[in-house]
Structures are given as structure tokens and as C-alpha cells.
Amino acid sequence: MTLVYLTDDCIYYILYYLQNNHSTLFNCLLVNRFWCKSTIPLLYANPFANISKKRYLIISTLIFCFDKTEISQLKNQLGLSQVNNIIIDEGHKPLFEYLKYLEDYKYSIINSVIYGWFAKYHSGLLSFQKLYNDIIPIFHQSILRQ
Numbered sequence: 001m002t003l004v005y006l007t008d009d010c011i012y013y014i015l016y017y018l019q020n021n022h023s024t025l026f027n028c029l030l031v032n033r034f035w036c037k038s039t040i041p042l043l044y045a046n047p048f049a050n051i052s053k054k055r056y057l058i059i060s061t062l063i064f065c066f067d068k069t070e071i072s073q074l075k076n077q078l079g080l081s082q083v084n085n086i087i088i089d090e091g092h093k094p095l096f097e098y099l100k101y102l103e104d105y106k107y108s109i110i111n112s113v114i115y116g117w118f119a120k121y122h123s124g125l126l127s128f129q130k131l132y133n134d135i136i137p138i139f140h141q142s143i144l145r146q
Contacts, residue, residue: 012038022050044101048109056116059139064094066142077134099146107140114139 006014011034018024019042028039047058066074114136 008034008038011035015039015042018042019045040096040098041101044096044098046104047098047102048106048113049104056113056120059114059117061094062099062139062142064092065097065099065146066138067145070138070142073138074135077138097146099143102143102146105143110139110143111136 015025015028015035015038018028022043025039025043029036029043047062048055050058063071063074118135
């Protein structure tokens, strides 16, 4: 018996059909390299849509997509060399440029997620006003740059 393979287009349409089912898409990331490359754009088209209480975790991933200037600005504003126990290293680059897949940009939702991230990991380090005046523009600059 011969093994039948699905074409790349067919796999992509299956993944596209599953785009609102994030838990299934996360499992698809682990199938193989092609599935991973096809799934990432769907997951990161609207990464802030996740209603979970832990949606702020995406911010740590997105920081790795910042360029050197943005990372330096973030370090200077925070006065830290690491964020959330993650060493902010200008030399470290993620496997994907996640921000380039972002399709749905809602300023207020992104602010809310960033604020949730700061509330979880940096409460007491920064005043709310400093956060909005100094830190949030760095995030939006990076997102819009992509």
C-alpha cells in the first residue's frame, strides 16, 4: 500500500480552518517544520485575542523581536538588564519575526496586555504614569515598525 501525502496547499487550508482554535494550532507547531512555518502566521495574526488571564505572556516573546535600539531604550527605561527573569540580549533573535505576522492592531488591547505584563512582573518598579509615558511607546514603535 502506498502512503498518500496531502499537498502543502491542503495542509495550509486545514490549518487556516483551525485558526481560531489556538490549542490545536499549538499542537500543529510540533508536527514538523512545514507545519510549524505554516502555523506561526496564523497564531500571531492576532496574538492579543486570547482571552486567557495569561495573555500577557506574549509580551516576553515579542521583546525578542525588538531591534537593538528598542531593546536599549527598554533597558534604559526599566533600569534593568533583564525582564521577567529573561536576560534582554541584543544578540538573541527568535526563530520567527513574530511581529511581522500581526494583522489586528488594537491600541487599547495592546496597552491592556502590556499593562497586565507589568502588573504581573514589575509591580512597584514603575509608576503607572511612567509606564504609559516612557515604556508603552517603545512597544508600539516596535509593533508598527514591522
